[in-house]
Structures are given as C-alpha cells and as structure tokens.
Amino acid sequence: MKQNKKKVIIITDGDEYAKKTIEFLSKDIGGTCLAYLSDNPTHVTPEEVIKAVHQANADPVYVLIDDAGIQGVGAGEKVLLALANDPFTEIIGAVAVAAHTKNMEWSRFTFAIDNNGELIPNAVDKEGILVPDTDRINGDTVYLLDQLNLPIVIAIGDIGKMYGKDDIKKGSPITKKAIEIIIERGGSNE
Template sequence: MGKQKKVIIITDGDEYARKTIDYLANQLGGTSLSELTNNPSKVPPEKVLQAVHEAKQEPVYVLIDDAGVQGVGFGEKILSSLAEDPKIEIIGAIAVAAHTKNMEWCRFTFAIDNEGNQIPYGVDKKGIPIPEVGRINGDTIYLLDQLDLPLVIAIGDIGKMDGKDDIKKGSPVTRKALEIIFERGGLT
C-alpha cells in the first residue's frame, strides 16, 4: 500500500468555520476542503474522498456538519467513508461544541478553552469549561467515539467564542488545536 493521505476532521461547516480553516490552512499548510461543506453537509462521500485523494498538500482539512439533525447524516457518512479508506489516515479531529439540546456527545483526548488552556473538562460553544470531564456535546461527533482516532480535541465554536477565536486575532484556539494535531501527527 502506498503512502496514506493525512486528514484532519473538523466537526463544523458554517461560514465562520470555513473561513477560519481556509485562513489557517494558508498559514500552517495543507489543503482545506471547505468548499465541499455547508451547514449541513450535502456533498456525497465519494466526492469528498476523491478530493482528499487529489489534494496536493497535506494535511487535508475535512469539515463535516449535520446542522443538529439527529441520526446519520451526510457528515457521518463522509466521516465513515474516510475512516474506511485504506489510503487515508485520520491523524486527529477537532470536536466542536454545540448546544446541549443536541444530545450527541463523544469522548475527547483533552479540550482547549477560549483562553487557550488545555483542560480535561468539556467546553460549551463559547469555549467556557463545563463540569463534564472527558466528553463534549456536539453535532456530527458521536461517530468519533466509534473510531480509533489518535487525537480528538474539543473546542468551542470555531471562529467565534465571543470573539476570542476571531480570525482577526488569528483564530488562536483553533490554531492551537491544529498545531497540536500537526505535532502529534508527525507534520512538524
């Protein structure tokens, strides 16, 4: 088997997330597939797989989002297809918090709060710690629990967090999460 494409999963696909990941891919390197996502994701998994295989630079950032819809949506289908492809290695995931009404959750390696601190507690959409240790409520994230990923980092809403992850500030929380995945995934 040839070299596997290194992929980072981001469980958010709204406009802020797309712009932030495009910006950070330009800063850190890699290929953002933000044009293939939305809120919710609607692109067939086959198209995402093809784009990953054709990406010129690694890592490849894949944004998935089911907009709070319960059950298996396109986001989960995309994630499942990526995980099953032997030519793809998911080196980490950023699990983005959502409102607790969603009731989907996953375990994570650690979280990064809106001040940039690594913590064992979950965070809410604003990146504020919640009293839940080791798990986060979110959208399109329950499937992360079923995969054997080397690193899952929980953060608040990408590009937002009451302005603390604003792209004008360099999106420091999202950037830190990506830099840690880069380091542990052998990309630095």
C-alpha cells in the same frame, strides 16, 4: 512501491465562520482545505470528498463536516465513516466543535482547549467555557468520533467565535492551537 496515505484532519463544523477560519489557517499552517465542499449541513457525497482528498496537493487535508443538528449518522458523519474506511486515507485527528444541541450526541476527547487557549481535561461549551465534571463534548457531528478510535480528538468551542477570542482577525488562536497539536502528534506513514 508503497502508496502514502493522505493525512486528514476532521473539523466537525461547516458554517461560514468555520470555512473562513480553516481556509485562513491552512494557508498559515500548511495543508489543503476542502472548505469548498463544506456546508451546514453537509451536502456532498462521501465519494466526492474521498476523491478531493486523494487529489489534494498537500497534507494535512482539512475536511469540514456538519450534520446541523440531525440526530444519529447524518451526511457529515457518513463522510467521516467513508474516510475512516478508505485505505488511502489516514485520519490523524479531529477538532470536535461544541454545540448547544441537547440531542444526546456526544463524544469523549483527548483534551479540550478553552477560550483562553488553555488545555483542560474537562469539556467546553459552544463559547469555549469549561463545563465542570464532564469528560465528553456535546455537538452536532460528534456521534461517530467516539467509535472510530482516532489518535487524537480535541474539543473546542465554536470555531472563529468564542466571544471573539477565536476571531480570524486575531489569527484564530484556539482553532490554530488545536490543529497544531494534532499535526504535532499526527500519525506517521513510516
């Protein structure tokens, strides 16, 4: 009997806004949110996250990781790397969250969604505003995304914020759109 892989969506933010937004959206869209394991920065071990992913009741499983500005491979990215190497897990996409950090961490992405909900080919900043002539996103926890050959990476501004345009009271439409596109294009176990 073939074991189905757990489908995972990586969210590169773990602050309180991100936790509340992803918990809310997981109830709306479906899936299992592991926000209780997230923090800013990530404190749980890769093994704890993998165990929780394996035990999740519904796909996709939303994993929030955050390096809180730590350069290189921080705790959040160690979780990402472990999930990418786990034979029972399939990362179907990532929501790459922009940050103000100028620590040279960046990633290419499939496309971005600005704070008006428009799909754009250029990067966005933390507020979800277009960054002209840039095809990569700066962020705290995006260093490894570029190296893992994920099926889809969507760049957005700061989850639950973006001048109130992604507020949970409005249904967090920008983050929701990013997740829905990842699910729509998500990998298959067939």
